[in-house]
Amino acid sequence: MGFEPPQRLARTLGERYGDGAVAEWIARLPTLAGQAAARRGLEVERVVAPGGMSSLMVLVRRPDGSPATLKIAPPFAAPELQRAALAHWKGWGAEELLDPAGTADDALLLERLHPELSLRSLPEAKALLEAAGTARRLWVEPPEGHRFETVADRTARQAAELRAAAAADEPAAQLVPAALETREELCATATETLLLHGAFRQGKVLAGDRAPWLAVGPDPLVGERAYDLARLARDRAEDLVAAASGPSSARRRITRLADSLDLDAERVRGWTRYRSVESAMRALRAGRRQAGEVLLEFASWL
Incomplete structure (x- = not known):
C-alpha cells in the first residue's frame, strides 16, 4: 500500500514522543497499513488527509461491502488502552469498535463517521x-x-x-x-x-x-x-x-x-x-x- 504519510501526523507525534521513535514508525507506516488491511480482508479507499494528529486514518470497505475506518496508531501511543475504552463504551457516546477482540497489530477497525464535520x-x-x-x-x-x-x-x-x-x-x-x-x-x-x-x-x-x-x-x-x-x-x-x-x-x-x-x-x-x-x-x-x-x-x- 503506497502513500505519503500526512505531514501533520509526523509533526504532532514528534512533538509528543520525540522525533527518533516517530521517524522509524512513519517510515514503516505504508507497510503497516497494508498489512492491517489485508489481515482483515479490507478494501482500501483512501487515506484521510490531513487526518488524525496521533494516528493514520484509512477509509476502507469490509468484506461485506460496509464502510469502516481503519486506524493505525504507534505502539508507544498505547492503542490497546484506546481499544479498551472504546470496547467498554460499546458505541455509547463514542465511535463503535468493530473488532473488539482485536488482531495481532495495533490497528483499530472503527465505524465510519464524517471526519469533515x-x-x-x-x-x-x-x-x-x-x-x-x-x-x-x-x-x-x-x-x-x-x-x-x-x-x-x-x-x-x-x-x-x-x-x-x-x-x-x-x-x-x-x-x-x-x-x-x-x-x-x-x-x-x-x-x-x-x-x-x-x-x-x-x-x-x-x-x-x-x-x-x-x-x-x-x-x-x-x-x-x-x-x-x-x-x-x-x-x-x-x-x-x-x-x-x-x-x-x-x-x-x-x-x-x-x-x-x-x-x-x-x-x-x-x-x-x-x-x-x-x-x-x-x-x-x-x-x-x-x-x-x-x-x-x-x-x-x-
Whole structure:
C-alpha cells in the first residue's frame, strides 16, 4: 500500500514522543497499513488527509461491502488502552469498535463517521451544548481490572517538565507555579474515579449516521469529570483572545459548562488553568510560539 504519510501526523507525534521513535514508525507506516488491511480482508479507499494528529486514518470497505475506518496508531501511543475504552463504551457516546477482540497489530477497525464535520462547524453555543451531552455519556465506571492511568499519575509526570520549562521561559514563570499548586490541590481533594476521554474537545466529536454526534480519538484515563472538561473549555481560545470580551467570555463559558453537567465550576476552572498552562509550555518547547502565548493569556484570565 503506497502513500505519503500526512505531514501533520509526523509533526504532532514528534512533538509528543520525540522525533527518533516517530521517524522509524512513519517510515514503516505504508507497510503497516497494508498489512492491517489485508489481515482483515479490507478494501482500501483512501487515506484521510490531513487526518488524525496521533494516528493514520484509512477509509476502507469490509468484506461485506460496509464502510469502516481503519486506524493505525504507534505502539508507544498505547492503542490497546484506546481499544479498551472504546470496547467498554460499546458505541455509547463514542465511535463503535468493530473488532473488539482485536488482531495481532495495533490497528483499530472503527465505524465510519464524517471526519469533515465536527462540532467546530457549529456556532459556539450549539457546539458546547452538544459537546456536554456527548461527554455525559462517556463518564461511566471503568471496567474491573483496567490498566488506565489516573489523572493524578498523568499530571504528576507532567509536573517535572513544567518546572523545567518555567525556569527556561520567563513569561511563563509566573503562571507555572500557580498551575502546579492548583493541580496538587485538585488531586488531593478529588472524589471521583470515572472513565474519561482524556482529550475531549469540539474537534474530537464528529457527525455520524448511527447518532448525530460521537466522540473519537480518546486518550483514556480515570479520574474526575472536571478534568475532562478542561480542554473543551478552552476551545477556540484564539477567538477569545482576539475579542475585547475574551476574559469575561472565558469565565462565563466555564460556568455554563459546569452548570450544564452539575459540576463544581471552581474545579473546572482549576483544571482548565492547569491544562492550558501545560499545553502552552509544550507548544513553546516545540517552537509553536503563537499557540503557546495564546494559551498562556487564556490561562491568565482564570
